[in-house]
Amino acid sequence: MTPILALSTAAWLLIAGAVVVVLVALWVMGAYNGLVALQNRYENAFSQIDVQLKRRWDLIPNLVEVAKGYMAHERGTLEAVIAARNQAATAGQQAAAHPGDPQAMRALAGAEGNLAGALGRLFALAESYPDLKANQNMLALQEELTSTENKIAFARQAFNDAVTSYNTQRESFPAMIVANVAGFGPAELLVAVETPAEREVPKVKFS
Amino acid sequence: MDFFAHQDAARRKTGLLVVYFCLAVGLIVAAVYPVVALVFGARPPHLWNPILFLAVAGATLFVIAAGSLFKIVQLGSGGEVVAQMLGGRPVDPATRDLDERVLVNVVEEMAIASGVPAPSVFVLDEQGINAFAAGWSPSSAVIGVTRGAIETLNRDELQGVIAHEFSHILNGDMRLNIRLIGLLHGILLIALIGYTLLRSLGHTRRRRSRKDGGGVVAVLALGAALLVIGYLGVLFGRLIKSAVSRQREFLADASAVQFTRNPQGIAGALKKIGGLVAGSRVERAAAEEASHLFFGNVLGQNLFGSLSTHPPLPERIKRIDPAFDGQFPKVTHAQRTASDLGAGPRPAQAAAAAMGFNPETAVASVGTPQTEHVAYAAALVASLPQRLVEEVHEPLGAAAAMCGLVLAGDPQTRAAQLAILARSSSRVYEELQHITPLLGGLPAEARLPLVEMAMPALARLSPDQYGSLRQVVRRLVEADQKVSVFEYALERMVLDQLGQRFDRRPPARVKFRWIDAVAGDCDALLSTLAYVGHRDDAQAERAFRQGAVRLAAIQSELTLLPRSAATLKTFDEAVRRLAAAAPKIKKRVLEASAACIGADGRITVEEGELLRVVAELLDCPMPPLLPAAVTRPVTSG
Numbered sequence: 039m040t041p042i043l044a045l046s047t048a049a050w051l052l053i054a055g056a057v058v059v060v061l062v063a064l065w066v067m068g069a070y071n072g073l074v075a076l077q078n079r080y081e082n083a084f085s086q087i088d089v090q091l092k093r094r095w096d097l098i099p100n101l102v103e104v105a106k107g108y109m110a111h112e113r114g115t116l117e118a119v120i121a122a123r124n125q126a127a128t129a130g131q132q133a134a135a136h137p138g139d140p141q142a143m144r145a146l147a148g149a150e151g152n153l154a155g156a157l158g159r160l161f162a163l164a165e166s167y168p169d170l171k172a173n174q175n176m177l178a179l180q181e182e183l184t185s186t187e188n189k190i191a192f193a194r195q196a197f198n199d200a201v202t203s204y205n206t207q208r209e210s211f212p213a214m215i216v217a218n219v220a221g222f223g224p225a226e227l228l229v230a231v232e233t234p235a236e237r238e239v240p241k242v243k244f245s
Numbered sequence: 246m247d248f249f250a251h252q253d254a255a256r257r258k259t260g261l262l263v264v265y266f267c268l269a270v271g272l273i274v275a276a277v278y279p280v281v282a283l284v285f286g287a288r289p290p291h292l293w294n295p296i297l298f299l300a301v302a303g304a305t306l307f308v309i310a311a312g313s314l315f316k317i318v319q320l321g322s323g324g325e326v327v328a329q330m331l332g333g334r335p336v337d338p339a340t341r342d343l344d345e346r347v348l349v350n351v352v353e354e355m356a357i358a359s360g361v362p363a364p365s366v367f368v369l370d371e372q373g374i375n376a377f378a379a380g381w382s383p384s385s386a387v388i389g390v391t392r393g394a395i396e397t398l399n400r401d402e403l404q405g406v407i408a409h410e411f412s413h414i415l416n417g418d419m420r421l422n423i424r425l426i427g428l429l430h431g432i433l434l435i436a437l438i439g440y441t442l443l444r445s446l447g448h449t450r451r452r453r454s455r456k457d458g459g460g461v462v463a464v465l466a467l468g469a470a471l472l473v474i475g476y477l478g479v480l481f482g483r484l485i486k487s488a489v490s491r492q493r494e495f496l497a498d499a500s501a502v503q504f505t506r507n508p509q510g511i512a513g514a515l516k517k518i519g520g521l522v523a524g525s526r527v528e529r530a531a532a533e534e535a536s537h538l539f540f541g542n543v544l545g546q547n548l549f550g551s552l553s554t555h556p557p558l559p560e561r562i563k564r565i566d567p568a569f570d571g572q573f574p575k576v577t578h579a580q581r582t583a584s585d586l587g588a589g590p591r592p593a594q595a596a597a598a599a600m601g602f603n604p605e606t607a608v609a610s611v612g613t614p615q616t617e618h619v620a621y622a623a624a625l626v627a628s629l630p631q632r633l634v635e636e637v638h639e640p641l642g643a644a645a646a647m648c649g650l651v652l653a654g655d656p657q658t659r660a661a662q663l664a665i666l667a668r669s670s671s672r673v674y675e676e677l678q679h680i681t682p683l684l685g686g687l688p689a690e691a692r693l694p695l696v697e698m699a700m701p702a703l704a705r706l707s708p709d710q711y712g713s714l715r716q717v718v719r720r721l722v723e724a725d726q727k728v729s730v731f732e733y734a735l736e737r738m739v740l741d742q743l744g745q746r747f748d749r750r751p752p753a754r755v756k757f758r759w760i761d762a763v764a765g766d767c768d769a770l771l772s773t774l775a776y777v778g779h780r781d782d783a784q785a786e787r788a789f790r791q792g793a794v795r796l797a798a799i800q801s802e803l804t805l806l807p808r809s810a811a812t813l814k815t816f817d818e819a820v821r822r823l824a825a826a827a828p829k830i831k832k833r834v835l836e837a838s839a840a841c842i843g844a845d846g847r848i849t850v851e852e853g854e855l856l857r858v859v860a861e862l863l864d865c866p867m868p869p870l871l872p873a874a875v876t877r878p879v880t881s882g
Contacts, residue, residue, distance in 0.1 A: 048285075053304045056438070060308055064315045071319060075329065082335050086640065086705060089337055185679055192641040192672050192710075199707035 069216040076207055077138075080200035080225060084137035086193040087228065091130050091150075094186045098123045098157075101179045105160065108170035112163055115156070122156040125149045138201060138225030147229050157183075194228050201225045248612025248865065249832040251416040258421060258489060265485045266428050270309055273435065273478045274302045280470040284463045308438065313431030320423045323746065324380030324387030325365065327423070327538070331377070332529045333367030333389045338638035338701045344395040347585045349638070350626070351404050352388055353698055355411050357622035358504070358614040360857070361866040362700040362742050364388045364414070372523035374398065374514065377538040378410040379419055383866050384742040386414045393523060397576050398514050400585045405501050405511030406540055412500035413538075415612040415866055418493055422538050425489065429482040429534070436475020442468030490537035490554040498561055506616035512566040515541075519558050519573035604795075604839035608832065611865045618868040625694055625869075633683040636676075637695060643702035644714050645676035647739055649684045650692055651721045651732050658725040665724060669717050689850040692731060693857055694869065696738055703739070704746050711747050715740055730777060730851040733813045734858045742861065756825035760796060760833065763826055766819035767796055767834065768803050770859070772811035773819075774841045778852040782808065784845065792841030796833055816855075820862045831863045 102116050109116070129149035133142040161180075164170050204225055208217045216222075278301045282292045320327050328335075336345050349366055356363040364380070367389040374394040380386030388410050390403075398406065413419060442464060501511045518525045518541050525541025532543045542555040555561075562569045610618070626634070636642030648666055653659050667674040687695070706714065718739060722732045757763050771792040779785040786805055793803040806815070823834055838859050842852040853870045860867035 050300060053300050056304060057307060060311055060434070060438070064311055068315065068319070075326065078329050083705070083707070085335075085337060089339060089341075181679075185676065188672050188675050189639060189641045192644075192676075196640065196705070196707040196710055199709050203708075 076204040083197040122153040140226040143226040309431035312434030316430035317427030327379035358618040373526040401510035402514040408501035412497040432478040439471025637699040643699035769819035772806040773816035788844035791844035792837040795837040
């Protein structure tokens, strides 16, 4: 009898230790899984932006094609739009491969900004071509472009919300230990690109 | 067995499962105790020490309980977590990939046909043909399908597989499945602790001298023993899992045939699994843990029949297609054409038009949509403007459509509503401008199905965006000082069903087992239903009686409330309480509701919508009422 009784304090300690270890291990698993879930969420949210961006990049060559028929003299502007579109599409591919990556996000925001600028100049020039302005194809394309830009803005907001909640979790106290050990890096917001459409409508946040 | 019997059966199965599980835990405790006692120096025959036994039993139970609860809570927060664990990537409802679009359309049709909000769809990048359904309740379910399945199955076969998964959703298998994963995880944790002990000692032993070797050997032995016991426990657990799972697979196969009335579809899919090199294998490690969720065996065909979660393929095929000769076809990539996007015309559609309304059949079809419902859903989706369908597949478009559906007919209110919308969200307002013309021509009975189609896109809103949408919809509804039946239905569906996905609320537990406990709620429910469809009080009284008869076991007689007291508000409170009633009570409440609205032999769109809300809030997926049963309102509005 005595050997067991003598060791029973040790047994208790061991059991108590095991209980603590199990609780800590479960907590670490929970924190880790939580971070993974948040990461998945913002990556998935980016795919929504991606769908709409692609749609916009597909629309632009059509738009340029229609405009070409009316404003042949403005080749420089038209080529600038196509160049900016191609540049944005490349940046977009990079960003889709690594959503939240600071460099990729900034590159995409920059390229999209250039594209918006080039498009803005095209539309400004189009003002002086009444025939082009009245062209049905042009009107339909412009309308679709506005609608797509609207959707991009909305999806971007969802993405930024997801990135923010990931970053908050990553930096909040006990979870940050897990985040640092497991190498969860900070994610970058996709900053607003002022598209011509956004400049037109009054800026009101959806909240 | 009908839906309600299946729900009860699922609950009983859970009880049985708990018994098996307790048995397994008892065996584990009995196995762990002698090992620990030996390690702590006890020698036979003096192994018995009550204090040590209590400590060992307590610690073992604690580990298993903690591990199980942890996993159940983690997975219970929604089907999405399970899908992500299995490596699923959400399919954008607005996807432009043809294979994925066919999948989204098939899932949508099946959802409308069975009367549940369309589940979010996930794709697993796996070569094998497989699929799963997961979630805590039908309204928060997700469906996952492998890349191999959407690339090799034709539309009918895909429909068969999806119908099989819907059977799991509708029969309450998902909750059982999640509990099963959780319980097994708890047992697995014992093995993990043994493994960790072994590893940690492996490290220290190398560093230390041999002077305290005895203790190390003891703990080493303990680790090894725990590892072995843990894995034996897992093996035992797997036996339980397989036993529970195999029968349900046959049931789901049979239900799939019943839903689509097309045995070739599901049989074809099973044959293709047999003909494909990758079979139904899913490579991802976590798939093993969730093997009982899948359509086919994730490990490929198993030698040990009793450990296999799925019955053998040839047997499954033979039950559906008795002429099967055991020869599996050669599988090639399915040739898709644009016509795959919609279901082709089917003879069943003509039959549907002849069906009248009968409360018994309406309730009997809960959880078991018939071919007519599937055909009706497909026809309904096909009749919607293509642009509108694209819009509700996309978060902003879906949000705008929800706002657009509650816009009033009269110009003054409408202008006030648009002003509210423009102030709170310019983007949704802008988008609505594009959608309004499309919503104009929408038939009244297509409104709720449109809302259900929009669910996956709405689930992709960020929590903030969802919060704003919820608020805006409420303010738009309240703008004209009165809430119409449709507005109420939309609010309940968007707010409640979608809220379940966002707030991760578990569905209500059963609180009321006797119908007398909810008699007052039945009064309110039936009264509102009676007044909505009948302007005349005497007729309403008659309709109320028709419903009340079905609840005859109530000791206190049901009484019709005065018209002024039977508002949507009292109705709402009543339905919410009834959601916590036992399945057999829900069945009778639904039957009474159906009898009440069908008392005069015609059902208005409003009555149909209210019945829909009752079914939805009671978590009883009720297929749509077929066109012949519904009378369009004579007066506009």
